[in-house]
Each structure stands twice: as structure tokens, then as C-alpha cells.
Amino acid sequence: MTAVGDATDAAPAGYRRASFWLDDLAARGLDDLRPRAALTRDARFDVCLIGGGLTALWTAYALNAADPDLRIAVLEREIAGFGASGRNGGWCSALFPRSASSLERSHGRDAAVAMRRAMVDTVAEVGRVVDVEGIDCDFAQGGTVLFARDEVQRGAARAEVLEADRFGVDALEYWDADAVADRFGAVGLDGRVPAAVIDPATARVHPAKLVRGLARVLEARGVAIFERTEVVDFAAGRVRFRALDGSDAEGTLAARHVIVATEGYGPGLPRVRRRILPIYSLMIATEPLPDAVWDEIGIEHGQTFSDFRHLLVYGQRTADNRVAFGGRGAHYHFGSAVDPRFERSDAVFTHLRRALRDLFPAVGDAAITHRWGGPLGISRDWHATASYNPRTGVGFAGGYVGDGLSTTNLAGRTLADLVLGRRSDLTELPWANHRSPLWEPEPIRWVLANLGITGMAIADAEERATRRPSLLARMIGPFTGH
Structure with missing residues (x-):
């Protein structure tokens, strides 16, 4: 029987123990789960995505498609897909944490209908992308x-x-x-x-095949993915990090746009702590x-x-x-x-x-x-969000309550439009720039x-x-x- 091991174990065996999905990849010889190189010195990019799960990767995918010249970095503490993106139930669904009736009460009927339609369409969108990109998931x-x-x-x-x-x-x-x-x-x-x-x-869906396959697609397009790189803190225009590859290197990554995409692991960051439970x-x-x-x-x-x-x-x-x-x-x-x-x-x-x-x-x-x-x-308030502050250049997506396998794709496309300043049907959805109250102390x-x-x-x-x-x-x- 396979069970979860130490989440900080850098050895591939430790990552195999994180879920059946990751273990299956390694057992079939599809992915050795060996970490990519860590970031070990100060750097400058146009966009820094904190977290190596589907939210970050779908956002990078949408931004790269819109502007291939953007220099995009993904910083992940372990390996891409180590968190919920490689452990979930494999439902690419139209589920959203808030019901349609709840959305209607908060935002009106038209907004509720638009959100439901966007979620249903997203299932097909994920299927389209994995087909186009040849991601066998x-x-x-x-x-x-x-x-x-x-x-x-x-x-x-x-x-x-x-x-x-x-x-x-x-x-x-x-x-x-x-x-x-x-x-x-x-x-x-x-x-x-x-x-x-x-x-x-x-x-x-086989979630680990999806997230790891998407990471490979992005690398081939020039997106930099740094693994075993822990984000210590972030602010407008900069992200402080520490390499976990044994070098103990610390540094700062400067970026015009900083997107926090850590979901359930977010409370480890001081600026996220009470935002996500x-x-x-x-x-x-x-x-x-x-x-x-x-x-x-x-x-x-x-x-x-x-x-x-x-x-x-x-x-x-x-x-x-x-x-x-x-x-x-x-x-x-x-x-x-x-x-x-x-x-x-x-x-x-x-x-x-x-x-x-x-x-x-x-x-x-x-x-x-x-x-x-x-x-x-x-x-x-059980209300997922994809939000971005153009004044600070800091964005955030999450609060999926377990319904994130498809919602992350919608988040990535929405964040891309918000970051690039493009008004679209996506940026008009009721979750775009929604701000939930903080959890109690x-x-x-x-x-x-x-x-x-x-x-x-x-x-x-x-x-x-x-x-x-x-x-x-x-x-x-x-x-x-x-």
C-alpha cells in the first residue's frame, strides 16, 4: 500500500508517495519526477507566478499565447503538480463553489448565467487544449x-x-x-x-498527466519553471525566494506582474495567511x-x-x-x-x-x-476568484473548494486578460476581481x-x-x- 511521504523530500521517491497519480507516472516510465533546476540568483522577468500547479501553468499558457515575447517565470517549492493539481479526484467539471442561485443573489441573474456558461464551456476548452498540445491525460x-x-x-x-x-x-x-x-x-x-x-x-482526467504535460508544453515555449524554489514573501514588483537544492541561495526576482497561485498552500505566505483556509x-x-x-x-x-x-x-x-x-x-x-x-x-x-x-x-x-x-x-465566502490589481501589479486566483481542475483553466485565461488590460467577457464574470473577506483570527x-x-x-x-x-x-x- 502506498501512502504519502514527507512533503519536503526532494528525492523522486518522495514525490511518488504524494498521490497515486504521481506514482503512476513514475511506475509507467512517463516521468521520473526529478526536480528542475532551482533559481539561485537574482533575476528579472515580466511575470512571476508563485506556485507550480494548474492555476500558474494555465495562466502562463494564456499569457504566452497572447504575447510570446513576455518573459514568464514559475516558482515552485517542490515540483510542478506536487500540490492539489497532482492529487485531486480527476474531475474536469463545470462545478463552481458558489451555486447559481447564490451567485444570482450576490451578482444578479445575468452574471449567474454567464458564470455557469463559462464553467460549462471550460470543460470543452480543457479538452481542446490537451488535444491541440498532444497532452495524453x-x-x-x-x-x-x-x-x-x-x-x-x-x-x-x-x-x-x-x-x-x-x-x-x-x-x-x-x-x-x-x-x-x-x-x-x-x-x-x-x-x-x-x-x-x-x-x-x-x-x-489523470490530473498528474495533465499538469506535468502542461509544464513540458510551457518549457518548450520558453517559459522558465524553477522547482525546489521556495517563495518567502512577495510585494509589488518583487518576489523573495530561497533555493532548496542544497545551495541555500537566496535572492529577489523582479517582475512587473506577480501572480499568487498557491491555493491550499497559500497560508504559508504572510500576505495570504487569512485569505485562504x-x-x-x-x-x-x-x-x-x-x-x-x-x-x-x-x-x-x-x-x-x-x-x-x-x-x-x-x-x-x-x-x-x-x-x-x-x-x-x-x-x-x-x-x-x-x-x-x-x-x-x-x-x-x-x-x-x-x-x-x-x-x-x-x-x-x-x-x-x-x-x-x-x-x-x-x-x-466560498467564492473563488481570479483577481488582479493594475496599480500594484499583483494578482491572485484560488478558493476553488476542490473544484479547481477546470476552474484553474478559466482562471488562467481570465488573469491573462486582466494582466494585459484587455476587457473581455471573462473579465466581466462575477468572480473577476472578487475580493472575499478574511477569515477570522x-x-x-x-x-x-x-x-x-x-x-x-x-x-x-x-x-x-x-x-x-x-x-x-x-x-x-x-x-x-x-
């Missing part, structure tokens, strides 16, 4: 199956389809139990065959399952799956016929701490295995070959975050016991983007 748009596993969840499923119909963008379908029984071997919480919502706007999401991967098992489960290649519980779970059928399955439940750590030790929780891993077997009994006693996790980023932050996590678990238990929609979930909903 197992991209297959088979949609998401959201199982409604008891009467309360069936009510939530119908309501979600009705909301989608009201905004006229998302093409959701409600399947009753008969339709589900004909296709899927899922079991409801009440012992009955569940209903389901089918959302076509999702693709299955890091919450851990954990995953497991099974051994490859026989075709006969997959025939019984019913999930096809390209499809992802979840259900309507409050404490989120998510899964996909990988290209090599594993189940990659994850979920929330790990607690927030005091002071927005991010530490490799938090990537393991036997209680959460046990919960995930049990939840997978409860949903798909055909999985049986399949071996769990990998267990891993990592932090995702949550803003105080400790210990209030710790109390609020963990109450929210515990509250979602209690809400699920409440609904199972009462067979009615949770009152607690209704109370928490406005604080979680609903």
Missing part, C-alpha cells in the same frame, strides 16, 4: 452520475435539476430508480435502488478491477460519480480500471497549518473504503493500493471551520434518522455557497 468526457440514495437525496436531486432548468445552462437529467437499475449497480442508503442526476459537463481532502485507489466487476458497477470510462450527501465524496473509473475515490472529513488544523502528517487519517481512509463498498457492493474486497491526501483552499477560525465539517457529518446522520431534509444543513448552507 486520459481526458474523456463521460459526465457525472450523482446518485440520490434515499428519499431526502431524491428530493435534493429533483431540486438541483429544477434549478438548472431555471438558469437554462446546465443540461441535467433526472433518472428514476428503474433507469438507474438498468445501468448501475449502486445501492441506496435505504436498501432501494437509487435515483440519479446525470450531468454531461464533466470529463475524467486549507482543508484536507483524502483519497484511496483500488487495484485494477476486472471487466466483469465494472459491468456490474456500470460506471463507464470517462464517467465520474458521487451522491447527494453533505460530507462530500467523489470518484472516477481510471483509465486502467481502478476506482479512485475521495472525500472530506479530515479536520482543519489550528493556525491554517499544512503538514505532511495531515495527509493521512486512518479514520477517514476507513470511512472512504466503507462508503465505496456501501455504494457499489461489487467492489467487494478489492485491495486498496494507494492512500493519499492534500489541502484544498476555501475563501471566507484564531481560535475563532479553528472553531468555525471544524464546526462546519462536523456539522455536515451530523446533517447526513440527521437525514438518515429523520428522513427529512436536515435543518442543520439549511442553517449552514448560506455559509458554504448555497
Whole structure:
């Protein structure tokens, strides 16, 4: 069984342990995960991107396409894709942390519709780019199956389809139990065959293949990617860094534009600390399952799956016929701490295995070959943003709440327009230049975050016991983007 190792281990073996996805790259001989050279002396670029995940790389891609003469540098503490971009569930989806109704309340109907349309279009845009650039990342748009596993969840499923119909963008379908029984071997919480919502706007992706492949494309275009380079602090026009390659070199990178793209790892920077809350999401991967098992489960290649519980779970059928399955439940750590030790929780891993077997009994006693996790980023109002201040030249994108695999692409294109001073449909979206309030200081932050996590678990238990929609979930909903 593979588990997460020390996040500061510079050896390729340490990076392999970060997730099944990264381990799979190395095991197949597709990428040795060896770090690129660190930045070891003062430098000057037009654009400096802090972080080597998909937000930074998609932004670099969009900027380079718009102006190939821009000198662009990416600074990454470990290797490109080491963070959430190489650890996530592999959903390239149209999901956005704030619901369409919530966006409508805050920004108006037209803005909500535009945001939904942009998210749906982004799934296709990612597919277009990986095709054009020849990035083999197992991209297959088979949609998401959201199982409604008891009467309360069936009510939530119908309501979600009705909301989608009201905004006229998302093409959701409600399947009753008969339709589900004909296709899927899922079991409801009440012992009955569940209903389901089918959302076509999702693709299955191998996230490490995507992020590492995109990094290679950018290098070939002249974008400088410095790995094992830790950003210590930043300000308008400059970024202070320290090389972690053994040289102990320190220096300053001067740049007209500085973009912070660190997501759940951002609280390690003084100027980001209370802007983003890091919450851990954990995953497991099974051994490859026989075709006969997959025939019984019913999930096809390209499809992802979840259900309507409050404490989120998510899964996909990988290209090599594993189940990659994850979920929330790990607690927030005091002071927005991010530490490799938090990537393991036997209680959460046990919960995930049990939840997978409860949903798909055909999985049986399949071996769990990998267990891993990592932090995702949550803003105080659960409102993701792509923002840029032309006066200071500093930009920021994040707060994806785990929905970043596709949203990062939209962020990159939006940031490129903002940096270049181009007014476009993207810069008019409601998340462009949105500024979330800061999280409360400790210990209030710790109390609020963990109450929210515990509250979602209690809400699920409440609904199972009462067979009615949770009152607690209704109370928490406005604080979680609903």
C-alpha cells in the first residue's frame, strides 16, 4: 500500500508517495519526477507566478499565447503538480463553489448565467487544449452520475435539476430508480435502488498527466519553471525566494506582474495567511478491477460519480480500471497549518473504503493500493476568484473548494486578460476581481471551520434518522455557497 511521504523530500521517491497519480507516472516510465533546476540568483522577468500547479501553468499558457515575447517565470517549492493539481479526484467539471442561485443573489441573474456558461464551456476548452498540445491525460468526457440514495437525496436531486432548468445552462437529467437499475449497480442508503442526476459537463482526467504535460508544453515555449524554489514573501514588483537544492541561495526576482497561485498552500505566505483556509481532502485507489466487476458497477470510462450527501465524496473509473475515490472529513488544523502528517487519517481512509463498498457492493474486497491526501483552499465566502490589481501589479486566483481542475483553466485565461488590460467577457464574470473577506483570527477560525465539517457529518446522520431534509444543513448552507 502506498501512502504519502514527507512533503519536503526532494528525492523522486518522495514525490511518488504524494498521490497515486504521481506514482503512476513514475511506475509507467512517463516521468521520473526529478526536480528542475532551482533559481539561485537574482533575476528579472515580466511575470512571476508563485506556485507550480494548474492555476500558474494555465495562466502562463494564456499569457504566452497572447504575447510570446513576455518573459514568464514559475516558482515552485517542490515540483510542478506536487500540490492539489497532482492529487485531486480527476474531475474536469463545470462545478463552481458558489451555486447559481447564490451567485444570482450576490451578482444578479445575468452574471449567474454567464458564470455557469463559462464553467460549462471550460470543460470543452480543457479538452481542446490537451488535444491541440498532444497532452495524453486520459481526458474523456463521460459526465457525472450523482446518485440520490434515499428519499431526502431524491428530493435534493429533483431540486438541483429544477434549478438548472431555471438558469437554462446546465443540461441535467433526472433518472428514476428503474433507469438507474438498468445501468448501475449502486445501492441506496435505504436498501432501494437509487435515483440519479446525470450531468454531461464533466470529463475524467489523470490530473498528474495533465499538469506535468502542461509544464513540458510551457518549457518548450520558453517559459522558465524553477522547482525546489521556495517563495518567502512577495510585494509589488518583487518576489523573495530561497533555493532548496542544497545551495541555500537566496535572492529577489523582479517582475512587473506577480501572480499568487498557491491555493491550499497559500497560508504559508504572510500576505495570504487569512485569505485562504486549507482543508484536507483524502483519497484511496483500488487495484485494477476486472471487466466483469465494472459491468456490474456500470460506471463507464470517462464517467465520474458521487451522491447527494453533505460530507462530500467523489470518484472516477481510471483509465486502467481502478476506482479512485475521495472525500472530506479530515479536520482543519489550528493556525491554517499544512503538514505532511495531515495527509493521512486512518479514520477517514476507513470511512472512504466503507462508503465505496456501501455504494457499489461489487467492489467487494478489492485491495486498496494507494492512500493519499492534500489541502484544498476555501475563501471566507466560498467564492473563488481570479483577481488582479493594475496599480500594484499583483494578482491572485484560488478558493476553488476542490473544484479547481477546470476552474484553474478559466482562471488562467481570465488573469491573462486582466494582466494585459484587455476587457473581455471573462473579465466581466462575477468572480473577476472578487475580493472575499478574511477569515477570522484564531481560535475563532479553528472553531468555525471544524464546526462546519462536523456539522455536515451530523446533517447526513440527521437525514438518515429523520428522513427529512436536515435543518442543520439549511442553517449552514448560506455559509458554504448555497
